[in-house]
Amino acid sequence: MKSILALLALFITLPVAAAQLTVELDHASKTWQTAELLKHPDAQTVRIVEDVSYKRDMTYHAVPMAVLLPGLDPQSHLQAVALDGFAAELAAAPLLEKRGARAWLAVEDPAHPWPALAPGKPSAGPFYLVWTDPQAGHISPEQWPFQVAAIKQLKSVxxxxxxxxxxxxxxxxxxxxxxxxxxxxxxxxxxxxxxxxxxxxxxxxxxxxxxxxxxxxxxxxxxxxxxxxxxxxxxxxxxxxxxxxxxxxxxxxxxxxxxxxxxxxxxx
The missing domain is CATH 2.60.40.420 (Cupredoxins -  blue copper proteins)
Incomplete structure (x- = not known):
């Protein structure tokens, strides 16, 4: 038992590794690496007030979701799939907005990992969909998927x-x-x-x-x-x-x- 606990403790303290995000649209598909997104020309620092997952103000290096979904029709439907099986159903239109409630893909830097969501838990990384001014778009907590691994264009629910x-x-x-x-x-x-x-x-x-x-x-x-x-x-x-x-x-x-x-x- 002690050896198992020691291994778990080691796993929790291991440095965050680089990851990849797959974006699959009907007309295009791309796999982004952490380093690419951190260096993306549209990436910037965003401050999130009362972050849904961390329950406090947070600051992230993030890319506007709109630039990661080129050519997407606002009437389309997307699904964000997380590492733990969470599957957020997302209308495309809010993700493409450039004013009001605005969606961002926060990117966890392996050199500067985010805090754990709770004791013994991982962080919200490697990728986390966050919103600035979410009240302007009536954005629900389920539209803040964390530990995102893939974003897919699908038919409607x-x-x-x-x-x-x-x-x-x-x-x-x-x-x-x-x-x-x-x-x-x-x-x-x-x-x-x-x-x-x-x-x-x-x-x-x-x-x-x-x-x-x-x-x-x-x-x-x-x-x-x-x-x-x-x-x-x-x-x-x-x-x-x-x-x-x-x-x-x-x-x-x-x-x-x-x-x-x-x-x-x-x-x-």
Missing amino acids: AERFPALLPDPKLAGDDPINQGFALFQKNCLACHRLNGAGDAQVGPDLNIPYNPTEYFGGDFLKRYIRDPQSLRHWPQAKMPGFAASVLPDNELDLLVGYLKHMAGRKQHP
Whole structure:
């Protein structure tokens, strides 16, 4: 046991190694090395106020996401895949913005590694999608993927995973469909539903049971707001969704979608 602990301690203290990021678009593909991105002509120092992952102000050497996605149609859909299986579904348009809420790829310099996310944990590197002025674009915590390994252009979530779709008889602007859009933005990075999705972090939200089936009263909404207030354990990964990120009316829509899907179970 002592030898295992010693090896773990050594691993945690090892210097950060250079890494690579693959960007796969329909019309182009490129693999970036850490050194290339650190020397990119558009790279600059950015200060992030109240960083989502570190919970404090941070400063990074970063490249605007827009310059790493040349020729991408704003209507396109992307997925950022992290080393731990987190798969953030991202609309292209916000990533291409050059004013207001602006997306940056923060690049960890092996010579100046970032701090650990928590004791015994790695940093947010090697690549981390961060935002300046995120309030201007209503950017959610799930749009801040860290430990990113690849960014891929994919078909929309609805096209790839029909098992996630609400009843097709519903109008496009029905509250259930609005809730589905919020589910994609806030939940699909970690969770699957009906076995559908690419994430490998959290449990399926419909099979075998939907959370609306076992959370009574307002406990599901309370759990989404602050998971640790209902289920506290050190290894928990689910972040809380404050009202500033997910307003009460949007939380109601999200829960409405989940309740609707409890009646549309599809076993994978």
